[in-house]
Amino acid sequence: MLEELSIKNFAIIEELTVPFGEGLTVLTGETGAGKSIIIDAIGLLIGGRSSVEYVRHGEKRAEIEGLFRINTSHPSRKKLEDAGIEVEEDMVVLRRDITDQGKSVCRINGKLVTLAILRETGQSLVDIHGQHEHQELMQPEKHITMLDRFAGKKLYETLQDYKSRYQTFTKLQSELEKWKENDQETANRLDFIQYQLNEIEAASLVPGEDEELVKERHILSNSEKLFSQLNNTYESLYGEGKALDWAGLAMSHSEDAAAIDSDMEKVNESIHTAYYMLEEAAFSLRNHVDSLLFDPERLNEIEARLEEIKKLKRKYGNSVMEILEFSSKIEEEMEHLTNKDEKIQECQEQLKIAALDLKAEADTLTDLRYQAGKELSDKVKTELKELYMDKAEMEVNVKKLKKGKQYEWENGRTIFNDNGKDKVEFLMATNAGEPLKPLAKVASGGEISRIMLAMKTILSGFQHVTSLIFDEVDTGVSGRVAQAIAQKIYHVSVGSQVLCITHLPQVAAMADNHLFIEKREKENRVITTVKPIDGMKKADEIARMISGVEITELTRKNANELLAMAEKIKTKS
Template identity: 40%
Template sequence: MLQELSIRDFAIIDEIQISFQPKMTVLTGETGAGKSIIIDALGLLAGGRGSTEFIRKGEKKAVIQGLFTLPREANTYNILEEYGIDSEDGQIILQRDLYRGGRNICRINGMMVNLATLRKVGETLIDIHGQNEHQELMKPENHIDLLDEYDKKTSELRIQYQVVYQNYRKLKLSMEKKEADEKAWAQRLDMLNFQVKEIEEADLKINEEDELVGEKIDVVGNLGNAMNELSDVSDLSENLQEINTKISDAFYSLEDAARDISDELDSMEWNGERLNEIEERLELIHQLKRKYGDTIEDILHYHSRIEKELREMENAEQNSEKQERQLSEALENVKELAIKLSKQRKKSAKKLEKMIHEQLSALY
């Protein structure tokens, strides 16, 4: 507990020392007497944010000291040991000096520490509540949350109840949605069937579009090579001088050229068909991308999602009775857990009431 508080040159306070006794201490006084200033000083001692405005006018620094005593099992000693701060006599002295230039000097049992360390220790010694925080207790809508936070078992039951209730709400909303608009349900079912079938019939493959575009480029290149071959043959047939002088060789050359032309025409006919196939496939992919996603991966992801929705809707169509039974069972689970939670809350409330009375009686 806080034993003594010393404040010097802080706000309107010149110098003051306050000794505290066991149980409760009440600070009273008219408005402006400095009650809130003492609380502000305690906040700074606990590592709160400081300001040069706290320093008394005309002074260079403000000094705040607090003497605390704690039982040996208090967690504060573990923190002090972690930072190598001596606390063998069971007393802890916090000190904070605020300078006009903005500098802060913090000490714990005479050892200089940084503000973060002072805050870590101070949080275990001082707990400050604002003057309006008690108003939360006056709002009945907050009582349930406060009670559930108090008792671990009640909190666990509340979580279980929320899970089964959400399951019940999901089933109920699904049935209400179906019953509210049977026409829209049927239209949605037809649309999903069409979309799933359309994407499945396309039999899309990852990276297929890139491969088709690459093959298209190869096919067009082969056609270009065929045209060059035909051009060479044409030049060869127009060279009358060479044919007249080398009639024998020309005969065999033309015969070979005829065979080459036939082969190339066969190749061109095959490539033309393949090119058409590629163009049609790319157009199909383009149409599907306009409807279902920017990439083949997006289309396949969309297919998985609507296929799942379609299965759920078909199951709902086929299992209306089963769904009603599930809803009835879910409602029973909600009621059962609600009763358990209510009984546990009443039990916890009595326990909390008893502990509050014990705490209040200790203040007198």
């Protein structure tokens, strides 16, 4: 459940801490006092769309924080564990800051998280039902989600299997379409690939060839300087009075010294080693100098070869290795295109198998939806009878899709989308003798409120959220219908925490906790305050809701009667 909500610098709220209890909590107050603003704050806390307009004028940021208690089996725990967030003492603290620059900072239990993680976690904790959900009920494309949620675990698991197969199916379908491209385009592509392969093969490239050629060109271009430096080095080492003569003399002296002092043996060995290394280097220099030849023709050949490779690089890669890799790639493509008919046949066979698997899963989904639709219809009708729509009829219409990815069979075709092959629509007849029609065409505002509440009453047991929030679901109703709605909302709250903004005194009377929202001025600024009320103050607030303006003895008496009746209903429940 949501235990506490803290709001700072949000819209007309300066600073507010709201405690929430178990069961049914109602929020009442004059229109414009800020009741819906509190719900907006909760909506943002669980990942709703933010706006700089929410930041109180003149402030740098708005801050919203909520403390939730969850049990050990709550599905949000797995989400939090996957995100590396620890849950201690069953507490989850969501926090969201919105700056006056439009930036949003999200935290869960003090750890920075993305908005996506906050939204995924938040929406598993709170379900907000407001006017937008009335609109969703009017949108047939949303009905399949409602039905699937009601159908539960078995359909969910089947749907996940279906989605996996649907991805395979669409991938194969795209691949087949690619293979079936225009034959002229394929022929042109083959001609172009052949030209590229011929050009690369004619060059007879060798891996690393360009690097070796650049090295050889550098040597040939500097051959005179190289000859001079190598010759000078050799002459410095070898000849009368040169380095090797002096090294030999040093070696002779060190031998005599080592014969006298054994500690000099290592030094003597080092001098011997140095002498032989110098001698070997001198011989190597002499051989290299003798082998040096300046060949202007070879330099021209290298330049021509490098220019040829340079042209190929401009077309096919930055190095000889990349050019050769490109050659292998287009050679493979050429093989595929050459064997196009075989590939098409192979892909068609794979697609047929995938389509059969997909249809089998889709058929299972359809069967489960038919079963769930019948059960949902019966439950909704039962709930609506308790809400004084006892003549209402409902049918969950499950029919074939008309748009989507299709597969042609020998005796027809099947159309799929990522939810199966079904289109789901709720049909209603609100009065006796009327034909079933799409919901949007038959229900009034008050009827939609009752239908939505009936749906919520049924679906609340399948959602696992900790808190349900109803934002003025009682719009357009009064009298005995209002009393029925009050009892229905209370019934939902027995199994889970319910927060409800209401203008109906009947709903307020059923509350376990009553929060009064008030707007007042402070230092020429409007602020919203929230305070719990009970006893006489609660009776006075219900009396105000009854009268609309002035509290009279009669309205106070009616309020007390409502409260007494509510207690009797609760006791029976």
